[in-house]
Amino acid sequence: MAQTEIAPLESSTLPRQKTIWDAALRMIRRQPLGSAGLLVIVIMTFAAVFADYVVPYDPEIENFEYMLMPPGTMDETTGITFMLGTDSFGRDMFSRLVHGARTALLVGFTASFIGAFVGLVLGVGSAYFGGYIDLVFQRVMDVFMAFPLIIMALAIVAIFGTGTEKVIIAITIPFIPRCARVVRSSALALRELPYIDAARSIGYSHTRIVMRHMVPNVMAPFLIMLTAFVGQAILLEASLSYLGLGVQEPTAAWGLMLQGGAEEFAESAPWVPIWPGVAITLAVFGFNLFGDAVRDVLDPKLRAQN
């Protein structure tokens, strides 16, 4: 039996394997602003996760020898340097900023994930059951939507008290109706589709139809709401902490850093009010840019407009 020789393929004729870098480049070209947002998010997440290794000093240790040192101050004898200066308790601003990222992301991610997820289930459920349940549910959501975010959050903080976990609850609850409403309107159209009828006629349970058949099909509005929520949650946490009703001292949080006499020292030590604000703005900016890009990709109807 004659053997056919199979000529080895020349590697140059093969298409080059797509690496992760190609994918990244493609994304940067298609969504330059979104990529910039993602970069900010990645840096922030890195800072938050490795905060203990990144920062030079403990963010909660007070040292009255080093009160309100301007940025770049170096103690000649000990060699301690404060890159971004210190606050009125002598705590290193840079260390507090990095640890503040941890608080902001913890509150931002937890509140928006839980809020959006509960909203998703409630919204889809309401659309699926329809009829009276839907009507009553819609009126209840209307009532909750009539409260401005911050007022609702303030009332909830008053009930549960202050502190990081309580702030998360206070921010999560007002998010629920906002997500539920958007998701419900997409789910309403789904309910009429034949495959839902089919699922029902096979005898699947309501839970199964809602969770397995409807929820995956409203992922686009869900993800759009979710990404929009993270930025809002960070802002809301900062506002609550600024009012003294959010995260409490000595935990490092950006809003709290602005509250600690930021106006008082505005003139004598402008770095105290400036850095935390820059951090909040950058973080929310990053999440918003990224959120816009997610919306562009997932919702082609909106793509033309922006």
Add this chain to the structure above:
Amino acid sequence: MYSYIVKRVLLLFPTLLGAAIVVFLLLRLIPGDVCMLKFGGEGGYVDPEQIKMCQERLGISDSKIEQFVDYMIGFATLDLGVSMWTGQPVTEEIWIRFPLSLQIAIMATLTSVIIAIPLGVISAAKQNSMIDYLVRAFSIAGIAMPSFWLGILIILGLLIGTQAWSGVPWMPPVHYKSIFDDPAHNLSQLIWPALATGYRYSAVATRMTRSAMLEVLREDYVRTARAKGLIEQVIINKHALKNALLPVVTIIGIEFAFLMGGLVVTEQVFNLNGIGKLFVESVTQADYTLTQALVMLVVFIFVLVNFIVDLMYAWLDPRIRYS
């Protein structure tokens, strides 16, 4: 049209009632009451008899149902009662602060319209140009920047700016005077918080104007207008803008409604004694009557503005007919 208006007005009531119930229940969930806070606030020994007497006097010891009925009757007869903390009539507590907050809300809305509409139109007319990118960056930054921080920056800028210019640092006046009594004093105090909140709210409106304009500029009638040789400026200002304003009106209306709540933080920065600050105080003091009245005021403004926005739709766009 009239039957539509009547129906919408009737639909306002369930929302208001629902909001009243939610506020009532939320407040009762707050641990401690106004009497405990008043007498026990400073710590030390408190006579339980004294607290009990206070609770009975204010009606907090009544059953929840009785309290709720009282509260509802109060609304129906427009008698909001007295503040549990200060003992002053609730309407008076709100009335002395309301003009200040309302004025900031109106000025901030004006600021946002003045910024948003021209920027949105330019950005749409010159889509994907350098100006467009700048406008978009400016508006995204507005959403990202907390308004209280912008407020701090404005104060800081004023201090440093006036120091450099005249050698004497200048601060906006601290005491509120009505715009009718002393316009210069009033404006020099309130223009800054209005700018800080207005910029933030302009961001959303700018984006809305831009996307609405882009959509309208693709319509056939705009192409016709171009084909008959109209100059671009006339097309944009007379033909396109009118139709693009519809969604912008909604956004501005909703923003105005939310502004009343959004002022909570701004008033803190500028140390203004408005209803936002009153709200924070009344919640932390567990002042049930005052908090209930304030929240209902904000909710009422919200549903009312939404209603007016819906009606303005029909007025702005004759194609929309409500039935």
